[in-house]
Amino acid sequence: MTHNNTNTNKIIIAAMYKFVHLPDFVKLRKKLIQVCEKQSLKGTLLLAEEGINGTVAGDRDGIDNLLYFLRKDPRFLDLEHKESFVSEMPFYRMKVRLKKEIVTMGIPDIDPNQLNGAKVDYKEWNDLISDPEVLVIDTRNEYEYGIGTFKNAISPKTTTFREFPEYVSRELEVDKHRKIAMFCTGGIRCEKATNYLLSHGFEKVYHLNGGILKYLEEIQEEENLWEGECFVFDGRVAVDKNLEQGSYEQCFACRMPLSREELQSEKYEKGISCPHCLDSLSDEKYQRVSERQRQVELADSRAQKHIGVPQSPGKVV
Numbered sequence: 001m002t003h004n005n006t007n008t009n010k011i012i013i014a015a016m017y018k019f020v021h022l023p024d025f026v027k028l029r030k031k032l033i034q035v036c037e038k039q040s041l042k043g044t045l046l047l048a049e050e051g052i053n054g055t056v057a058g059d060r061d062g063i064d065n066l067l068y069f070l071r072k073d074p075r076f077l078d079l080e081h082k083e084s085f086v087s088e089m090p091f092y093r094m095k096v097r098l099k100k101e102i103v104t105m106g107i108p109d110i111d112p113n114q115l116n117g118a119k120v121d122y123k124e125w126n127d128l129i130s131d132p133e134v135l136v137i138d139t140r141n142e143y144e145y146g147i148g149t150f151k152n153a154i155s156p157k158t159t160t161f162r163e164f165p166e167y168v169s170r171e172l173e174v175d176k177h178r179k180i181a182m183f184c185t186g187g188i189r190c191e192k193a194t195n196y197l198l199s200h201g202f203e204k205v206y207h208l209n210g211g212i213l214k215y216l217e218e219i220q221e222e223e224n225l226w227e228g229e230c231f232v233f234d235g236r237v238a239v240d241k242n243l244e245q246g247s248y249e250q251c252f253a254c255r256m257p258l259s260r261e262e263l264q265s266e267k268y269e270k271g272i273s274c275p276h277c278l279d280s281l282s283d284e285k286y287q288r289v290s291e292r293q294r295q296v297e298l299a300d301s302r303a304q305k306h307i308g309v310p311q312s313p314g315k316v317v
Contacts, residue, residue, distance in 0.1 A: 017053035053102035090235035117194030117205035148228025187211035
């Protein structure tokens with residue numbers, strides 16, 4: 001599928017992850033920071049003993065040089081990444097963070113390097129999720145599910161990935177759910193989720209290789225079973241089926257994606273509140289975010305970029 005990569009979209013957003021044992025991840029951080037800063041890249045990379053995960057943005061040479069640096073290491077030789085294109089830089093800093101997990105489930109014995117479900121590419125995915133015997137689970141959070149998902153998919157109704165094990169114990173049964181297909185934004189959460197299910201006795205467990213972003217990048221329009229938009233963890237908030245910036249904006253106070261209808265709500269105040277958070281916003285926080293928004297508008301009026309402008313948290317895909 002051909003996506004918009006015109007001269008007006010010169011900034012490349014590269015999302016990547018890989019589960020791989022990195023006992024030297026603390027030392028690797030320093031080298032990665034040096035490479036990313038030298039290449040003028042911005043975004044967030046997470047490093048843990050279990051692997052690497054993150055999203056960065058920059059020009060073609062910068063992205064290529066980062067990938068070249070990583071793939072020189074035999075452990076990252078088969079590192080896959082997804083690309084999309086924008087006209088403005090979606091991040092404001094470059095961060096390389098050390099973590100206990102590159103995607104947080106909070107279960108210490110989980111190790112996708114040892115065991116995970118069958119990876120299904122975009123060509124096979126449509127047939128799999130169209131099978132009435134397959135339970136299709138969106139492993140993302142409820143707010144992500146709410147703005148777009150695959151046909152026939154159900155939501156675990158989680159607010160964080162840490163809640164996924166509880167959903168499994170409450171809703172899934174080994175004898176009843178014999179075929180399970182899972183997906184997420186870039187592939188990392190569903191890959192870890194397959195490990196968890198397999199370790200709890202589920203046998204036929206599948207996940208979408210490369211996640212939603214890879215599917216949208218590769219699938220032909222007439223075969224596309226995606227419905228709605230896809231939430232992304234950068235300044236675009238969401239992308240459409242063509243991986244171009246979608247119609248959602250984000251609330252600075254609670255980070256929720258907001259539809260055009262919600263932006264018209266009397267509870268929406270730019271940079272301050274929205275229908276999801278106004279009723280629970282304390283007076284202290286209201287004053288704090290109001291002052292923050294005033295500073296943002298002041299910086300804009302001076303044609304400056306305010307580092308604290310609303311953007312998605314540097315989470316995983």
